[in-house]
Amino acid sequence: MEGQPDVKPRNQDQMDRNREHAEDEWKSWQRGQVRNTLHLVSAAAQWILLLACLIYLGIGSLQPSTPRSDRVPWTHIRYTGKSIKGAAVNLTAEVGSIQIRNGSIMITCDGLYLLSLKGNIFFHGPKEEDLLNLTLWKTDNKTSRALWEQTVWVSGDAVNLTIVLYLFAQDNITLGTSSNATIADLSFSIVLLSPFICSL
Known part of the structure; x- marks a missing residue:
């Protein structure tokens, strides 16, 4: 019976550690999501810019060339x-x-x-x-x-x-x-x- 009071604090410490670990994982996952979103937006902007350049070059090549x-x-x-x-x-x-x-x-x-x-x-x-x-x-x-x-x-x-x-x-x-x-x-x-x- 003497050992039982120690069990609760140990269990509480374990639960606190588990909760902190879960919160850290959640924050890490959120940071990863933000980073992935930024990469996606950057890639989309680069593709749009590349497409605009190709359209510009295509229109220029269709015009008759002049010295x-x-x-x-x-x-x-x-x-x-x-x-x-x-x-x-x-x-x-x-x-x-x-x-x-x-x-x-x-x-x-x-x-x-x-x-x-x-x-x-x-x-x-x-x-x-x-x-x-x-x-x-x-x-x-x-x-x-x-x-x-x-x-x-x-x-x-x-x-x-x-x-x-x-x-x-x-x-x-x-x-x-x-x-x-x-x-x-x-x-x-x-x-x-x-x-x-x-x-x-």
């Missing part, structure tokens, strides 16, 4: 020569479909353009002239404003620009310097990324 130069306005310029203070650099296109007139790049389509410009500047002014501004200008029917400007401190310094800009049809893009200089190994590219209104 890239006809579809996307672009130009690439290589230039080495003199620039005169206050005058546009006399750029001419090496390749591309965007026209250049009197050194101005003629924009014919509204949209986002990627511009890339690299080169070196050599001063022609007196020795005390220790800096020069290279400026990319945008001119429309009414106004002219600077799109980008880099100050060159030392003769022979490299200039480097990569930028995305929204340009409008009828805009003209020119390049100029604040002093007489020589521009060497200039590489200047412009390409339309997203056309909105195009009158090619």
Whole structure:
């Protein structure tokens, strides 16, 4: 009879342990279910995205193919020569479909353009002239404003620009310097990324 009181606490401890074990298993099962649901949702989203890409590619392949130069306005310029203070650099296109007139790049389509410009500047002014501004200008029917400007401190310094800009049809893009200089190994590219209104 003396041993019986110990049986109840032992049974109670055993039941508590069993209950805790069952609760742990239940929580673990619930976490597994949540994880499985997340995996399922992620897989479904990936399949939907893949299907959308395939549909997009399929529609694109059904359209008649056009040479890239006809579809996307672009130009690439290589230039080495003199620039005169206050005058546009006399750029001419090496390749591309965007026209250049009197050194101005003629924009014919509204949209986002990627511009890339690299080169070196050599001063022609007196020795005390220790800096020069290279400026990319945008001119429309009414106004002219600077799109980008880099100050060159030392003769022979490299200039480097990569930028995305929204340009409008009828805009003209020119390049100029604040002093007489020589521009060497200039590489200047412009390409339309997203056309909105195009009158090619």
